[in-house]
Structure formats: C-alpha cells, structure tokens
Amino acid sequence: MAGMNALTGTFRLSCPRHGEARVLLSSFRQIGRLAGTAHPAVYRVAFGCACGGEHAALLTQEDLDVAPLGLIAHEPFVNLMTSRGGDLRDELTAIAGMRIGAGEWPWSFFCYLEDRPRPVTPSSFTLIAAGSARVAVAVACPGCGSISINVCTRAHVDVPFVNDARIGVVPHVYAADALPTVEAFREQLGSSAFDERRLELEQ
Ligand SMILES: [Zn+2]
Ligand SMILES: [Zn+2]
Known part of the structure; x- marks a missing residue:
C-alpha cells in the first residue's frame, strides 16, 4: 500500500515504469470505495503520473484522510529550533489538533x-x-x-x-x-x- 509524506503533501504510489511516483492529491483523477470493504474501507484510486500514464492504486480511508495531516507516519526528524530529535508525528498531531479545535478544517x-x-x-x-x-x-x-x-x-x-x-x-x-x-x-x-x-x- 501507499506511503505519505505529510511535509510535501505527496503520496508515494507505485508506477509500473519508474517504480515509485510521488503524487499530489490534485493529480488523483478518480476515487471510489471498493464495495464490501469497511474495516478498513479501501478505495481504488486512479492517478495521473509524472511518467504521463494513468495508474491505479489501493488506499485505505486512513491513507486518504488522515495521513496527509501527518498523523500516521513515524518520520523521525530533528527539531531545528531545539536540535533535539523528535517524532514528526507528535508535532503534526499537535498542530492539526489545535487547528481543528479552533474551528478550522483541513478540507x-x-x-x-x-x-x-x-x-x-x-x-x-x-x-x-x-x-x-x-x-x-x-x-x-x-x-x-x-x-x-x-x-x-x-x-x-x-x-x-x-x-x-x-x-x-x-x-x-x-x-x-x-x-x-x-x-x-x-x-x-x-x-x-x-x-x-x-x-x-x-x-
Ligand atoms: Zn507512472
Ligand atoms: Zn450536502
């Protein structure tokens, strides 16, 4: 299944020509829930790839709705302000939580x-x-x-x-x-x- 880089907003999906494609949500073309999937719900996605082709991918609801907020991937990073190592997810979770709590919505x-x-x-x-x-x-x-x-x-x-x-x-x-x-x-x-x-x- 797919990975997501919440800092760049790109999904890592597979391209039959180049192996991996980094794809923005706006390059998706069709998103449809697979019948009979619920826990998790799975979506079939068709996306326009940088290679010029259109490919399909399967993403869970979490991949689509939660990963872009940085709430899933554990990407260790160094906090540039404090030079301490930290977990990016914790930072992004806190930011997303504050903004949703303040009445802002991601989409x-x-x-x-x-x-x-x-x-x-x-x-x-x-x-x-x-x-x-x-x-x-x-x-x-x-x-x-x-x-x-x-x-x-x-x-x-x-x-x-x-x-x-x-x-x-x-x-x-x-x-x-x-x-x-x-x-x-x-x-x-x-x-x-x-x-x-x-x-x-x-x-
Ligand atoms: Zn491709
Ligand atoms: Zn309505």
Missing part, C-alpha cells in the same frame, strides 16, 4: 443542494480534474449524499488547512449514481458556467 467544499459550505475529507472526492491553475472536484456530500462540483485552486485540494475564500460551484445537483462522464467533467474546468460562493465554515 472544505460547497454543497450546492444544501447551499452551504461543509467540512469534508479526501475520501469524499469522487472525481478530480486538474488544469494549469484550477482544479475541478466532484464531492459526495457527507451530509446529504448529493454530489457537487467545485472549482478551486490546487492548494485548496493539496494543502490541508488551506481553503480558498471563494470557490466556483457548478449550479447543478448530481445524484450519486448519475455523475458526469470524465470527459464532461473535465469540460467544467474550461467553462465559466459556475457560480462563486464564499467558503467560510460556520463556527
């Missing part, structure tokens, strides 16, 4: 059906299409189950706790079983047919 999106922003985690992203500057993400709402398409910056997807202040929302409600095709989805990136919404989560 958020705008649910079109409910007309409100909501916190979310990457396992709820179902389709991702990255352009040069913007990324379109189809998100299955953890609250109501409908699927909304948001258009945002790469950092909004790739960097936990970085949330765009305003986000593009495609004015259409998708049912979970009626997603647009990957091609139609990619076209959303180039179109101007989306509304802008503020993305501040209510505290």
